[in-house]
Amino acid sequence: HLFVVVSQAIMSTRANSSAVFPFPIEQVWAHLREFTFPSKLISTIESAEIEGGVSPVSFGATRVLKWKTGESRHQRLIELSDQHYRSAWELVAADPPTEVTGAITTLTLHRITENNHTLVRWETDFSADVKND
Numbered sequence: 001h002l003f004v005v006v007s008q009a010i011m012s013t014r015a016n017s018s019a020v021f022p023f024p025i026e027q028v029w030a031h032l033r034e035f036t037f038p039s040k041l042i043s044t045i046e047s048a049e050i051e052g053g054v055s056p057v058s059f060g061a062t063r064v065l066k067w068k069t070g071e072s073r074h075q076r077l078i079e080l081s082d083q084h085y086r087s088a089w090e091l092v093a094a095d096p097p098t099e100v101t102g103a104i105t106t107l108t109l110h111r112i113t114e115n116n117h118t119l120v121r122w123e124t125d126f127s128a129d130v131k132n133d
Contacts (some may be wrong), residue, residue: 016123025111028086028118032107035063036076061091071096078104085109092123102127 021028031037034056041049044067051062057080065073072095079088091103103126110119 003022005042010067012128013126014123015126016121018119018121020112021118021120022115023118024116025085025118028120029082032120033057033087035061035080035087035089038065055060062106063089065113075099075105079106101129 012094016108031041036056046066046068048065049065050056051064051074056063059077059080063075063077065075065104071092074093075083075089076092077087077089079086086106086108088104088106090091090105091098091100103124105122105124108121108123110121112119119122
C-alpha cells in the first residue's frame with residue numbers, strides 16, 4: 001500500500017544571491033568569518049557590534065546591525081564552520097519590527113578549482129507567518 005500525506009502548511013520563502021570573487025577561498029573567508037563583517041563590506045550598514053563583549057567568532061554571539069537609515073537588527077550566530085567555509089545566523093529582534101517572526105541566513109563559500117576563485121552564496125529562509133495588512 002502507498003500512502004501519501006499532503007501537508008496544508010504554508011512553506012517559507014527562500015531568497016538567495018551569489019557572486020564570484022577573483023580571490024582564493026581562504027582570503028575571502030578571512031573577510032567574512034567574523035560576525036561583524038557587514039559593517040566593513042556593506043556601505044549601507046553603519047555599524048555591526050557584538051553584544052556582551054564576546055568574540056565575533058563565538059557560537060551564540062549576538063550582533064546588532066545598524067543601518068544608516070536608522071533601522072537595526074539583532075542576529076545570533078548559530079553556525080560557524082572553518083572546515084566548510086559556512087556561517088549562519090538567525091533574526092532575534094528588529095526595530096522597526098519585520099514582517100516575519102523568523103529568518104535564518106546562511107553564507108557559504110565554494111572554491112572554484114578551475115581558477116582558484118571563490119563562489120559566495122547568501123541564502124535566507126523566512127518564516128511563513130507574514131500577515132496581510
